[in-house]
Structures are given as structure tokens and as C-alpha cells.
Amino acid sequence: MREPAFSKAEENFAKCAIFEGNRLDGRSYLEMRKCSIEFGQEFGTCVASIGNTRALAHVSCSLDRPSEVRPSEGKIVFKVELPPLASPSFDLNKKSAFAIDLNRLLEKAIVQSRCIDIEELCVRAGEQCWTLRVEVTALNHEGNLSDALCLAAMGALMHFKRPEVTVDGHDVKIHTADEKEPTRLTLHHKPFCVTIGYIEDDRTESDGDRQKILVLDPVRQEEQVLSGIISIAINKHREICAMRVSGNRELDSSQILSCTKIAANKVKDLQELIETAIKKDDKQRKKGRIPRVNCTVMDSYLGDLGDISDILEQINNIKMEAQPEVEIVNEVEPMNEDEEVHGDEEMVESKPDVTEVEVITPKTESNWSETEKWFDNSVMQAHGDGMQVRYDPGLTQMRRERDALQLELKSRETKEKELVKRVRRLEKRLNDAIDQDQIVEKLKAQVAKRDKRFKDLNAYLKKLPTMDEFHQVTSERDRLECENKELTVNFREIKEKLGPYIEKVQTMSTEKHQLEKEIRDLYQAKSELEDKLCCTNVTSIDNKENNSQEILEEKIEQQRLIETNLMARLKRERQERHDEVQKYESEISQQSKSLQLMMDALKEKNNEVEKN
Amino acid sequence: MANTVQLPGTQLGLDENIRIGPGLKRNHYDGSIHVTESGIVKGMNNMAWMEGARRRYIPVKGDLVLGVVTHKHPDYVRVDINAPELATLSTLAFESATKRNKIAINLGDLVFAKVSVALPDLEPEVVCCNMRTGKADGMGVIQPQSNSNSIVVNLQAARMALSPECAFGKAIGKHGPFEWCIGVNGRVLITTQKMKMTTQICRIFPLITFLTNNQIEGLVETALRQ
Numbered sequence: 001m002r003e004p005a006f007s008k009a010e011e012n013f014a015k016c017a018i019f020e021g022n023r024l025d026g027r028s029y030l031e032m033r034k035c036s037i038e039f040g041q042e043f044g045t046c047v048a049s050i051g052n053t054r055a056l057a058h059v060s061c062s063l064d065r066p067s068e069v070r071p072s073e074g075k076i077v078f079k080v081e082l083p084p085l086a087s088p089s090f091d092l093n094k095k096s097a098f099a100i101d102l103n104r105l106l107e108k109a110i111v112q113s114r115c116i117d118i119e120e121l122c123v124r125a126g127e128q129c130w131t132l133r134v135e136v137t138a139l140n141h142e143g144n145l146s147d148a149l150c151l152a153a154m155g156a157l158m159h160f161k162r163p164e165v166t167v168d169g170h171d172v173k174i175h176t177a178d179e180k181e182p183t184r185l186t187l188h189h190k191p192f193c194v195t196i197g198y199i200e201d202d203r204t205e206s207d208g209d210r211q212k213i214l215v216l217d218p219v220r221q222e223e224q225v226l227s228g229i230i231s232i233a234i235n236k237h238r239e240i241c242a243m244r245v246s247g248n249r250e251l252d253s254s255q256i257l258s259c260t261k262i263a264a265n266k267v268k269d270l271q272e273l274i275e276t277a278i279k280k281d282d283k284q285r286k287k288g289r290i291p292r293v294n295c296t297v298m299d300s301y302l303g304d305l306g307d308i309s310d311i312l313e314q315i316n317n318i319k320m321e322a323q324p325e326v327e328i329v330n331e332v333e334p335m336n337e338d339e340e341v342h343g344d345e346e347m348v349e350s351k352p353d354v355t356e357v358e359v360i361t362p363k364t365e366s367n368w369s370e371t372e373k374w375f376d377n378s379v380m381q382a383h384g385d386g387m388q389v390r391y392d393p394g395l396t397q398m399r400r401e402r403d404a405l406q407l408e409l410k411s412r413e414t415k416e417k418e419l420v421k422r423v424r425r426l427e428k429r430l431n432d433a434i435d436q437d438q439i440v441e442k443l444k445a446q447v448a449k450r451d452k453r454f455k456d457l458n459a460y461l462k463k464l465p466t467m468d469e470f471h472q473v474t475s476e477r478d479r480l481e482c483e484n485k486e487l488t489v490n491f492r493e494i495k496e497k498l499g500p501y502i503e504k505v506q507t508m509s510t511e512k513h514q515l516e517k518e519i520r521d522l523y524q525a526k527s528e529l530e531d532k533l534c535c536t537n538v539t540s541i542d543n544k545e546n547n548s549q550e551i552l553e554e555k556i557e558q559q560r561l562i563e564t565n566l567m568a569r570l571k572r573e574r575q576e577r578h579d580e581v582q583k584y585e586s587e588i589s590q591q592s593k594s595l596q597l598m599m600d601a602l603k604e605k606n607n608e609v610e611k612n
Numbered sequence: 613m614a615n616t617v618q619l620p621g622t623q624l625g626l627d628e629n630i631r632i633g634p635g636l637k638r639n640h641y642d643g644s645i646h647v648t649e650s651g652i653v654k655g656m657n658n659m660a661w662m663e664g665a666r667r668r669y670i671p672v673k674g675d676l677v678l679g680v681v682t683h684k685h686p687d688y689v690r691v692d693i694n695a696p697e698l699a700t701l702s703t704l705a706f707e708s709a710t711k712r713n714k715i716a717i718n719l720g721d722l723v724f725a726k727v728s729v730a731l732p733d734l735e736p737e738v739v740c741c742n743m744r745t746g747k748a749d750g751m752g753v754i755q756p757q758s759n760s761n762s763i764v765v766n767l768q769a770a771r772m773a774l775s776p777e778c779a780f781g782k783a784i785g786k787h788g789p790f791e792w793c794i795g796v797n798g799r800v801l802i803t804t805q806k807m808k809m810t811t812q813i814c815r816i817f818p819l820i821t822f823l824t825n826n827q828i829e830g831l832v833e834t835a836l837r838q
Contacts, residue, residue, distance in 0.1 A: 004764050005680035005692035008720035009754075009801060013761040013810070022808055025815065314619070 003089045006224050014225040018199055018213060024221055025051075030262055032217045033144075035270065037155050037277040041290050043182065044160035047139070048152035050217065054139035057152035059132060059160040063174070066122065066129040074121020074129040078107045079136070080149060086138035102146055105244050106136065109191045109233030110153055113241035117186040123165050128172055130162060132185075143219035146231050150193035155274050159281070160185055191241040192270045193233045194263035197226040200249050212255060216262060230256065232263040236271055477609040484606070487598050494591055501584050508577045515570055522566060529559060614655040618662070622647045626660055634670075634767075635662025651768075652822075665766045665821050669694040669797035671730035676751070677738065678762075678795030681721045689717055691725065694764060694797045697735045701725060705739035707748035715753065722754040722762060722801055724793055754793060760803035761810050765818045767798050772820060779825040783832035784813060812836055 017024055027033070033051030040046070044059035066073060080103040082090045090096070110116070121130040134156065136149045161182035164175040197218035201211045218226060228247020234240050240260060245251065251259070284290075465473075533552055618624070624636070624645045632638060635649035647653070651664020669677070671693065679691035682698060690698045701723065706715045717723070725738035740751040772778045774794050784790055788809060793801040800817060804810045812835045820828050 002692075004694055004799075005682045006720070007680040007722050007762050008718075008756060009722055009760050009762045011720065012756060013759070013807075016758070017807060017811065020807060022811060024811055026811065 003087065006221075010221055011225055014221050015199065018215060018222065018225070019201060019203060023215070024219055027217075029214060030216045032266060032269075033219075035151065035273055037151070037274055039155070039159050039277065039281045044156050046152050046155035046159055048148050048155055050144055050148045050151065051219070052140060052142040053144055053148045055136060055145070055148040055152040056139050057134065057136045057149075057156035059134050059156045061121075061130045061132050061160075061162045063123065063128050063172075064131040066126065071126035072122045073118040075131040076111050076116060076118070077131060077133045078111050078153075079103075079134070080106055081135065081137045082141075082145075083137060085140075086145075087141040090138075090141070101244070101246075102149060105146055105193070105231060105233070105242055106150055106153060108242035109150060109193055110134070110157070110241075113189075113191055113233070115187050115189050115191055115235075115241070116157065117188060120186055121162075123172055124167055141220070143221075143223055144195050144217050147193050147195050147217065150191075150233065151270060151274070154190055154192060155277070157185060157187065158190065158274055159278055189235040189237060189239065190271055190274075191233045191235045191239075192267045193231055193242075194266045194270075195229060195231045196259050196262060197222060197229045198247070198249070198251060198255070199225065200227045212249070212251065214255075214259065214262070216266070230259050232260055234260065234263045234267050236267055238264045473609075480602075480605045480609055484602050487602060491595060491598070494595070498588060498591065501587070505581055505584050508580065512574065512577055515573065519566065519570055522563060526559065526563060529556070614653055614660075616653055617651070618647045618653055619650050620647050624653065624660070626655075629658070630655075631659045633659060633661025635664060635666070636660060663768050665768060667694070667764070667766045667798060668696070669767060671695045671699070671727045671736040671797075673727055673730045675727045675730075675796045677725060677727060677797040678754075678793055678799040678801060679723050679725060679738065679797070680762075680799070681717060681719055681723060684717070684719055689723075691723055691738060693727075693736065693738065693795070694799060695736055699725075699727070699736040699738045701738045701740065705741055705743070706752060707741045707746060717753050722793075722799075724751050724754055724795065726751060754801060757803050759805060759807050759810050760801060761814050762799060762801045763814045763817060764798050765800055766821055767796070768821045769818055770794050770796060770798050770800060773800070773817070777825075778820075778828065780820055780828050780832065783829045784836065787832075787836040808838070809836060 014024060021029070023029070025033070033053075035048070035050050038047045038049075042058075045056070046058075047054060047056050049055075064075065066075065080099065082096075082099045082102070083092055084090050090099075116132070121132065123129055134153055136153050136156075138145055138149060161184050163177075163182050164180040166173050166175065195217065197215045198212045199215065201213055212227070215222060215226070218229070223229070226247065227249035228245065228251065230245045230251065231243065232240060233242040238260075245256075533556065536552060537549070624647060626632075626645050628643045630645070632645060635647065635651060636645055637648050638645050645660075647662060649662045649664045649666050651662045651666070654661055654663050671677075677693045679693040679699060679701075681689050681701075682692050683690040687704075688700050688702045691701050693699050703709065703714050703717065704711070709715050723738075723740065725740045726742075727736055728739045728743065729737035740753075741747060742749050773780050773792070774796070781792075788804060788806070790802065790804040790809070790813070792803070802810055802813050802817075804813070816831055816835045819831065823831065
């Protein structure tokens with residue numbers, strides 16, 4: 001698997017953000033994310049989270065033979081695991097350099113710094129000692145994993161309680177929780193790891209002596225961009241337990257010193273955090289509430305998921321089923337077969353002196369732990385590794401009864417819940433019924449309104465004309481339209497006929513004008529001739545007079561005849577024309593009158609049709 | 613049935629003719645429909661799907677995705693689109709790209725592309741242009757800008773931000789100009805004029821998955837108040 005790829009945009013943005021002092025989550029340069037510690041049910045389990053980075057540490061102990069070189073010291077086994085759960089680039093089988101690096105850093109910080117008192121872990125010198133197993137697992141990697149792992153490991157070590165042991169000659173007796181309270185480990189000092197990243201400010205042009213910006217607790221996106229990381233494991237007394245510097249740019253000594261100062265300041269807060277958490281945990285346990293690590297979803301604002309009560313119930317059921325029995329069991333690991341411990345080891349299943357409030361475990365076939373199976377069997381076998389066990393029937397019977405009673409309690413409670421649910425359901429139904437009545441009333445009112453409207457519509461429909469009437473009216477209208485068309489056609493024909501008459505009238509009037517003109521001309525000519533006559537009469541009274549006079553008189557008579565003929569003709573023509581014009585005008589007037597009548601008729605009929 | 617929270621494994625009693633979307637799977641022997649992704653069952657018309665906070669993208673042909681170039685080869689480039697496999701992007705699948713005239717594309721570049729091949733047993737393939745017309749249609753290498761950051765959110769948040777009904781974009785727009793490029797695979801690129809605004813938007817983007825419009829507006833208001 002691989003990480004989601006890191007783009008240049010993210011790189012540039014992360015760098016610019018750091019250079020300008022706005023880190024990606026709004027923190028200042030030397031501000032750490034919110035750290036929190038949670039403890040589990042067993043002593044020695046701790047989940048530490050820095051922001052979204054989470055780590056789980058678990059400390060357990062077992063009796064073992066000490067090493068021959070150091071016979072009076074206990075042993076510590078330290079293991080760091082980076083499962084694929086934490087990040088897609090982690091592989092369970094491959095030993096990546098990163099994992100080895102972390103392992104070494106933490107081992108140096110915790111084991112090699114001798115923070116745990118090893119000599120206290122010795123039970124019998126050379127024979128038996130406690131082996132502490134510290135297993136740290138990364139749960140989520142969102143930057144600064146080393147800090148979270150170290151915090152979890154230290155929390156687990158500070159929280160862990162190992163059983164008390166009394167040595168009586170050759171007998172070693174491991175006390176159970178109610179015989180003797182288990183003791184916490186003695187820690188000489190408490191080292192915590194603080195990681196500071198640094199980035200070279202490459203906005204400046206000069207190559208040497210670029211300023212390095214220190215960034216405490218880098219996030220994932222910032223880690224990709226940093227020029228280097230320095231992790232310092234330091235304790236409250238300002239003693240450096242381990243240090244690791246990695247990256248591709250150097251830090252000079254003054255910068256490293258300033259980093260250690262920063263780290264020393266932070267360590268106080270971390271230690272306080274764990275100590276307050278442990279005190280709180282102790283208080284809770286005294287009250288009887290055994291803590292569980294909460295299945296918290298990582299810092300996300302879930303908002304409105306609606307009704308998830310049934311899902312929560314399912315989750316609760318799953319949690320209940322997964323609960324192991326609350327019993328302090330002696331986790332005695334198989335010992336060497338040479339040594340037999342003749343102990344009167346009673347496998348007493350003992351409850352702590354505390355009333356249990358929450359845990360009721362049904363007897364299910366859970367594969368949770370080997371020890372539970374022991375209690376299921378009615379026959380206690382002698383353990384293969386030499387530890388003998390005595391079986392007490394009375395106790396088991398009492399235990400059986402107790403379990404039966406608890407089961408009954410639980411079943412009664414579930415029944416109660418069911419009944420409560422039923423009651424609620426019925427109440428809901430009642431309310432729904434009441435609502436339904438209201439709805440029915442509303443609907444009835446609406447129905448009444450609709451009926452009224454229906455009646456009104458019916459009355460209106462009756463007033464309207466029927467289909468037959470409608471057809472009649474339309475047929476009448478069609479007929480009238482046809483008549484209209486015919487009349488218009490007739491009108492046009494008449495117009496056409498009148499056309500030539502009008503033209504004729506016009507031509508005749510023009511001819512009339514011409515004739516009148518001729519008459520005037522003739523009159524003028526006549527007058528001229530008369531003048532000429534007078535002149536001739538006056539001038540020539542000689543031989544020519546008689547001839548010329550006769551000729552002239554003849555001429556005059558001729559002309560007079562012509563004139564009278566013309567006049568008569570003119571008068572005749574005039575009269576004819578007058579008659580014709582009158583005739584035509586009368587015709588026109590008649591036809592126009594008829595047209596008018598027709599138009600009026602049409603208009604009336606159109607109006608009638610429209611009304612219908 | 614609709615709008616209830618379901619866990620994977622639950623069998624839904626839906627009609628067999630219903631079209632199923634992401635988060636549901638049909639048993640081909642039975643015809644029964646099972647939930648594979650925890651979340652809220654949603655249904656509309658004849659379709660049903662799950663809305664959950666899933667982050668892993670399963671490529672579907674035709675989706676517009678925003679990917680990051682991880683490997684560069686002479687003829688093609690490998691792009692990470694948050695899918696189980698890296699996708700291949702041919703260097704010729706760009707507008708006006710020929711063998712002589714190639715697009716400048718480098719490691720770490722952001723590419724807005726369309727999934728062209730997405731079969732269950734094959735590596736997905738993406739292209740940066742419309743293969744029929746040869747036009748870019750808005751796809752291609754996204755040039756680097758200042759104040760732009762890219763984050764990976766869950767698919768539901770990306771889909772919501774793309775939807776016109778969600779008030780997220782409008783609420784941000786009230787506080788200033790911004791530009792975002794949302795890939796259906798969950799990768800989002802956000803650019804604004806101020807670095808702080810970009811940072812804040814990147815912080816609240818994954819949180820809008822299960823919020824209603826009113827809550828989103830309130831969230832944006834508190835986050836971008838300056």
C-alpha cells in the first residue's frame with residue numbers, strides 16, 4: 001500500500017504557511033496539539049493521543065529467570081509496532097527504517113536511560129525476576145509519531161501495577177489483588193520525547209546561513225516539507241536521555257541547545273498531564289467505576305445523524321459481550337519444569353472489594369482469554385507446568401447461583417425496556433389517532449366546499465346553450481358567411497361593369513369640351529370674317545364690289561349655314577350626351593343604393609351571428 | 613427504511629428492480645441487496661445508495677477526478693487518484709498534444725482528468741481531454757498558484773460540495789473570492805487570495821459530511837469570521 005500522493009501544491013502551501021507563521025492548523029510555531037491520555041481496564045494499558053496521532057501501550061509482567069550476567073536485575077522487553085492500521089504505508093512484515101529508528105529511539109529513552117528501577121524487579125537473585133514487556137503500537141499516524149509512542153509508553157509504565165511477591169525461603173508466593181494491593185513501578189525519572197521539525201527558509205537568495213524555522217510537533221503535511229527533525233527525550237530535571245537528529249540540513253549547536261530548552265519546557269506539561277490522568281483514574285477506580293478506553297471517533301463533528309439509537313444499542317450489546325470477567329487473575333506464565341512450586345494455590349475467583357456497577361457478563365463462549373475457559377470447566381486440571389490447583393465445590397455453586405441471578409436480573413431489565421418501548425409505541429398510536437381525527441375533520445370541510453363549487457358549476461352549465469343550439473347558430477353563421485361572400489362577388493362584378501360606363505362618360509365629356517372649343521374658334525373665325533367683310537365692304541366699292549360682294553355674301557351665307565349646322569349638331573350632341581350622362585348617373589345611383597342596402601343587411605346579419 | 617443509519621452486512625428489503633448506487637451490493641443468486649458501507653441509506657425515485665464517510669475511491673468510467681502525478685514515463689504518466697491502483701495517463705491525451713508537441717507535466721503536479729477505463733480487474737486509465745472532440749473541456753494540468761492547497765476528504769463531502777443544493781460554496785463565497793477544483797475521488801484543490809482563508813476552508817471541508825445546510829452555514833461563519 002502507499003500513502004496518498006503528496007502534490008507540489010500541498011508542498012508549496014505548507015512551506016509558505018510555515019514561513020508566514022500560519023501553520024496548517026492555526027497553531028503557533030512552538031505550540032503543541034491537544035494531548036490526552038486514557039487508561040484501560042487493566043493496569044498498564046494506556047492510549048495517548050496528540051491531536052489525531054494515537055498510540056497504545058501495554059505493560060505486562062511475568063516471572064522469569066534472570067540473565068546470568070546480571071542476576072539481580074529484572075528484564076525489560078521493549079517492542080514498537082507500526083501496523084497498517086496507523087498509515088497505509090506501514091507494512092506489518094517489512095521492517096522499515098522508520099520503524100527501526102523509532103524502536104531504537106524509544107528504547108534508548110526508556111530502557112537505556114534506566115528510568116525504571118530494574119533491581120526492584122528482582123524476586124530471587126539468580127533465580128527469579130520479573131520480566132516487563134512493554135508493547136507500544138501506533139494506532140494512527142498524523143504526524144509526530146515518536147512523541148505519541150513515548151507518551152503512551154510512559155503513561156503505561158506510570159500506571160502499571162505489578163503483583164506483590166513474598167519470598168519465604170525457597171517459596172515464592174505471588175499475592176493476588178485482594179491479598180495484597182499490587183504496587184506501582186518505581187521510576188527514577190520520567191523521560192518524555194519532544195519532536196521539533198525545522199525548515200530552511202529558502203526565500204532568501206544567499207546560500208549559506210539561511211535561517212531555520214523551528215516547528216514544534218509537526219503534522220503529516222508539514223513533515224513532508226521539513227528539512228529535518230530533531231527528537232529529544234528529556235525529563236523534568238533537564239536531563240537528556242536520548243536524541244535523534246535526521247534530515248538533510250544541519251543544525252548548529254546553538255540551535256540544538258535552543259531546541260533542548262523548548263523540549264524541557266514542554267516536558268513539564270506532559271508529565272503533569274499524565275500525573276493528573278493517573279490520579280483521576282485512581283479516584284474512579286476507588287469509586288468502583290472501572291474505566292474503559294472509549295471508542296471515540298477521531299475529532300470529527302458528526303452533526304445530525306438522525307435516529308441512531310438502535311445503532312447505539314447494538315454497539316452497547318457488542319461492548320457488553322466483549323467484556324471479560326472482572327477478576328484479578330494471576331497471570332503466571334509457564335515456568336521451567338525443573339522448579340515446582342508447591343503452592344497451595346487456590347484458584348479463587350475473587351472480586352475486588354468494590355460493588356460493580358456496570359459489568360454483568362453472561363456466560364458466553366467467548367474466545368477472549370484462556371482463563372475464562374478454566375472457569376467454564378467444572379474439573380480443574382492440574383496445570384502442565386507444575387502449579388497445583390485445589391477445587392472448592394461450595395464456592396463454585398455459590399458462583400453459579402450468583403451468575404444465574406445476574407442473568408435473571410439482566411433478562412428482567414431487557415423485558416422492562418421492551419415494555420417501556422411498547423408503552424411508548426401505543427402512546428404514539430394514540431397521538432396519531434387524535435391527529436387523524438383532526439385530519440378527517442379538515443377533509444370533511446374541504447369536501448363540503450367542493451360540493452358547493454360543484455353545484456354552482458352545474459347551475460352555470462345549465463344557463464349555457466346546449467349543443468344543438470350551438471350547432472344551429474354555427475350553421476346560421478356559416479350560411480350568412482356564404483351569402484356575404486356572394487354579395488361581395490356581386491359587388492365586384494357591378495363595379496367592373498360600371499367601369500367602362502364611367503370611362504365612356506369621361507370621354508364624352510372631353511369630346512364635349514373639344515366641341516365647345518371648336519365652337520369658340522368658329523365664333524372667333526366668324527368674327528374675324530365679319531371684320532374682314534367690313535373692311536372689304538369699306539375698301540372695295542369698285543367693279544369688284546359686286547362680284548366680291550356677291551362672293552363675300554355667298555361666302556358669308558355659306559359660313560352661316562355651316563355655323564347653324566354646327567350649332568344644331570352641337571346642340572344635338574350636347575343633348576344626347578346630357579341624356580346619356582343622366583342615364584348613367586341614375587344607374588349608378590340605383591346600384592349604389594342597392595349596394596348600400598346589401599351592406600346594411602350584411603352588417604345586421606354579422607351582428608346577429610356575433611350575438612349568437 | 614430510507615434515511616436510517618445502517619451497518620455493513622445488513623440486508624435491505626428493497627424492490628429487486630431498484631437501481632443501486634455506491635455502498636450497496638446485490639447478491640446475484642438471491643436478488644437481495646446488502647449494505648457494504650456504513651452510513652445513511654438514501655433513496656429517490658427508483659434509486660438507492662449509501663451516504664457514508666468513506667475515503668477510498670473506486671473508479672467509475674466518466675468521473676472527473678483530481679489526481680497527483682507520482683511517476684513519469686516517456687509516453688505516459690502515473691497518477692494517484694486515491695484508488696486501489698495508480699491510474700495511467702497518456703501524454704497524448706491532452707488538447708493539442710502530438711508526438712512532437714508534448715505537454716509539460718512533472719512529478720507532484722495536480723491533474724484534473726476524466727476516468728476513461730475503470731474495470732474491476734484492470735488499472736484505471738484517465739484522460740485529460742474529450743477523446744471524441746479533442747477539446748480539453750476544463751481538464752488538464754493545474755498550474756501552480758499561490759495560496760492554493762489540496763486536501764483529501766471523504767467522498768461524501770466532495771459530492772456534497774459539488775451538489776447545487778448544498779450551501780457550502782455559497783457560504784464561503786460570502787467571505788471573499790475563492791476557487792476550488794473538486795474531484796469525485798475526494799481530492800480537492802482550494803485557492804483563495806489569503807492564506808488564512810485557504811487554511812480554514814481546508815480544515816472545515818472534511819467536517820461537512822453529515823451536516824445540514826444551516827449547520828454548514830454556521831460552521832463556515834465561525835471558521836471564516838475574519
